[in-house]
Amino acid sequence: MIAILGAGSMGRLWAAMLPAGQVAFVPRPGQMPDPVCYRFQAIEGKSLSVTIPWLQPGQSPELLLVTTKAGDTLEALKDALPSIASSTPIVLFQNGLGSQQQVSETWPQRPVLAASTTEGANRPAPGLTVHAGCGATWVGALNPTGQPLVNRVAQQLAKSGLEVHPEQDILGRLWQKLVINAGINAFTAILDCPNGAILKQPYYQQWINPLCEEISRLLAAAGQPQQTPEALRESIEAVARKTAANTSSMRADVLTGRPTEIDFINGYLARLGQQHGIATPVNQMLTEQVQQLN
Ligand SMILES: NC(=O)c1ccc[n+]([C@@H]2O[C@H](COP(=O)([O-])OP(=O)(O)OC[C@H]3O[C@@H](n4cnc5c(N)ncnc54)[C@H](OP(=O)(O)O)[C@@H]3O)[C@@H](O)[C@H]2O)c1
Known part of the structure; x- marks a missing residue:
């Protein structure tokens, strides 16, 4: 059973x-x-x-x-x-x-x-x-x-x-998925659009590079394989393009008034930054903005 x-x-x-x-x-x-x-x-x-x-x-x-x-x-x-x-x-x-x-x-x-x-x-x-x-x-x-x-x-x-x-290495695999979710989900919820549509939005374009810089530093602090901010952005955008028409679970949760998992995505990264003395203002901002949508 x-x-x-x-x-x-x-x-x-x-x-x-x-x-x-x-x-x-x-x-x-x-x-x-x-x-x-x-x-x-x-x-x-x-x-x-x-x-x-x-x-x-x-x-x-x-x-x-x-x-x-x-x-x-x-x-x-x-x-x-x-x-x-x-x-x-x-x-x-x-x-x-x-x-x-x-x-x-x-x-x-x-x-x-x-x-x-x-x-x-x-x-x-x-x-x-x-x-x-x-x-x-x-x-x-x-x-x-x-x-x-x-x-x-x-x-x-x-x-x-x-x-x-x-x-x-399940932790490594969870990290890979976290990175992608951290670069897509909050943006789709805040901008209220499908995954692919974030890419052309000025808000996404303003914050994606500093977000990837934060994630790159956090990966190193967490003992995960080092990835440059540029490589992280490429991976995030490849998935956003491949799933362009999809509604992320975070956007779906906001639209149906259910609690999101933001505290375990960008919120987790912000907490990890605090533990390691790494500034994570973009993860913190995305977390707070999604929390306000709830
Ligand atoms: N759905 C997907 O395609 C997918 C894909 C990959 C990963 N995941 C992950 O899988 C997890 C579940 O996602 P989901 O889409 O299945 O969410 P979901 O549809 O909201 O299902 C969660 C279920 O847990 C129940 N629950 C909450 N508290 C409980 C408790 N104390 N005891 C027993 N049951 C309880 C909820 O019941 P109530 O509704 O009555 O509260 C609900 O039926 C999430 O972490 C998600 O990120 C989902």
Whole structure:
């Protein structure tokens, strides 16, 4: 049995794709409502009806996938973990950085892994989950207890039929995604435009170089491979062009009045700068402007 904490877009994607009958959602404390029923639209357009039960008291999952938003993850796990065996691997799917460290520091004895995925899922209407983008998922250990379990967990996730790879440097992969998100998401939310449209906006053009200079210094301070500000800007703009028509999750969150993950993207970079004595005025400004949109 694979348990999933967070019955949102990502959680419902994995629940629908993993073998039927082997998945359950973790309920909030005191909640044991009816099973979760939804239509799932697969990537090729085929639609199927999915029913996922809630994890029952006494059931012990062999794996826990955590698909809450970064800002909800620590509290959700504080509620869920007391009834889950301490040997059960925890796989964190959150974007950005900061929430993963909170979890591995709070439960150092538990096997904690992280997944970085380019799969995309959304819920355009109540009761409908759409597999909107086909990609790949990398899974790796965040602490030594998780290390021996990486291959096994990757194999369990691959039973979904999605492309899954074990990753020895998951922190590096999370950093790569963070850099791209830090250079695109806040701009799309503030400018209220799709990814590709930021590139021609004076506000983006004013701030992207100083932002990339901050990120370049932070990468070095965090022990990540050095990248010049110019190379960072090129990577960010290549993704913005490739995903030109997409609405970022941050813009979508602002448009629907949901909390964004800014505190775990540019906000994380600003906090890291404070720790290392590196000035991060652009990350701080983007964080505050997105917080004001909320
Ligand atoms: N969707 C994607 O395509 C995608 C791609 C890559 C990475 N990610 C990452 O995956 C994470 C989840 O994204 P998402 O799009 O799936 O978000 P989402 O649709 O908002 O789903 C999060 C789910 O967590 C639930 N939740 C919150 N607190 C909880 C708690 N204490 N106990 C149990 N459930 C709780 C929420 O329930 P309520 O709605 O009732 O609050 C919601 O159903 C994010 O960090 C995101 O960045 C998503």
